[in-house]
Structure formats: structure tokens, C-alpha cells
Amino acid sequence: MKKLLLLLIIPLLSLGQISFEEIENKNDCHACPGFLVVTKNQLKDTITIGSWGQVNSDYTVKKIGNSKYIVLESSYFMGGVLEEGIHIFSTGKKDFLKEVFSKIYTTQIATYERIENSYYNIITSVEKDISYDFEDQYLNIQLDTIVFKITEPEETGIMISKGVRKEKYLIK
Numbered sequence: 001m002k003k004l005l006l007l008l009i010i011p012l013l014s015l016g017q018i019s020f021e022e023i024e025n026k027n028d029c030h031a032c033p034g035f036l037v038v039t040k041n042q043l044k045d046t047i048t049i050g051s052w053g054q055v056n057s058d059y060t061v062k063k064i065g066n067s068k069y070i071v072l073e074s075s076y077f078m079g080g081v082l083e084e085g086i087h088i089f090s091t092g093k094k095d096f097l098k099e100v101f102s103k104i105y106t107t108q109i110a111t112y113e114r115i116e117n118s119y120y121n122i123i124t125s126v127e128k129d130i131s132y133d134f135e136d137q138y139l140n141i142q143l144d145t146i147v148f149k150i151t152e153p154e155e156t157g158i159m160i161s162k163g164v165r166k167e168k169y170l171i172k
Contacts, residue, residue: 017041018061018070018091025053030078038070038089038097045097047089049074064171065137067092069100082108084130086141088171101139101171105130123150125157134171141167 023035023046034055036047049072050056057074067090074085085104089097107128129144143165148157 018068020059022055028053036072040091040096043093043096047072047087047097049087051076061091062134064088064134064139069171070097074104080110081106086130086132086139088139101169103141103169105143124148124160125150137171139169139171141169143167 018038018040021037021039023037025032025034030051032051032053033048034050034053036049036055036057036059038045038047047070057072059070059072061068062071063069070089070091072085072087072089074087076083076085083104084107085102087099088101090100091097105128106126107130109126111124113124125148127146127148130141131144132139132141134140144163145165146162147160149160150157
């Protein structure tokens with residue numbers, strides 16, 4: 001009788017558990033994403049994200065308000081530009097893996113300009129640090145930005161500006 005009861009309880013304990021499986025893309029190129037297979041009970045679907053055929057994202061399940069969501073943090077580097085993103089997907093039965101929020105920020109970029117009558121380049125470097133948290137049903141994002149002007153070959157930068165921007169989004 002105890003074994004029968006245990007066999008009935010174990011599936012109930014795993015009800016609603018979400019599991020992840022990363023699958024490499026057979027194409028191994030810079031712009032080729034990997035595949036994140038997400039399973040919840042009998043529901044299964046795939047999120048396509050990453051580069052070099054890999055899922056190069058951090059992902060977790062978070063409770064936001066009264067619901068659970070999959071939160072992915074992505075990054076993509078190409079041509080001297082680093083982009084970082086926050087992506088949130090639903091885990092509900094009716095809207096499984098529906099994207100409810102997605103935003104990508106350019107977090108590192110450099111521009112080059114020619115100085116008149118000289119062989120030097122002026123480099124303007126923009127760097128952003130992204131942090132976020134959840135409060136009730138809201139996603140709070142903070143962007144700390146610093147802009148530097150650098151004259152080569154010195155390689156010492158002069159800070160042009162620094163600032164903080166805060167954004168708030170309702171997740172539902």
C-alpha cells in the first residue's frame with residue numbers, strides 16, 4: 001500500500017516542474033543560434049537563442065507576481081559591438097513559451113574618427129552596465145552608462161559623461 005501511495009505522490013510532486021535541454025546547432029557559425037528545449041509536463045517547445053551553434057545565455061525560472069516565467073539573459077558580440085538582452089517567456093499552459101518581454105541593449109561600442117592632418121584616431125567608447133530585479137509584477141532595469149574619449153596611442157581615456165537610467169516594465 002505504501003508503494004502504491006508513493007507512486008501516486010511522486011508524479012504530483014513533479015507537476016509543474018520545468019526542465020531545460022541545450023541542443024547544439026549543426027551549423028557552427030557566428031550568427032547560428034543554439035536551441036533551448038523547455039519541457040513542462042506534456043508541454044515542450046524550443047527557444048532559439050545564442051551564437052556559434054550554442055545557447056550562450058543564462059536562464060532560470062522566476063516567480064514574478066503570481067506567475068512563473070522563464071528569464072533569459074543573452075549576449076551577442078559582433079563587429080566590435082556587444083549587445084545584451086533580457087527575455088521573459090510565459091510558462092502557463094495556454095501560453096507556454098509566449099514571449100512576454102524582450103529588450104536588447106547595446107552595452108559596449110566604440111567609434112573611430114580621423115583627426116585633421118594626423119594619423120591618429122579618436123576613439124569614443126560607450127559602456128553600459130545592466131542590472132535588473134523584480135518587484136511584484138514589475139521588471140526594474142538600471143543602466144549605468146559611461147562615455148569615454150580616447151586618443152591613441154595614449155590609451156588613457158577622458159570621461160565625457162556618466163549617467164544612470166532606470167526603466168520599469170509591467171510583466172503579465
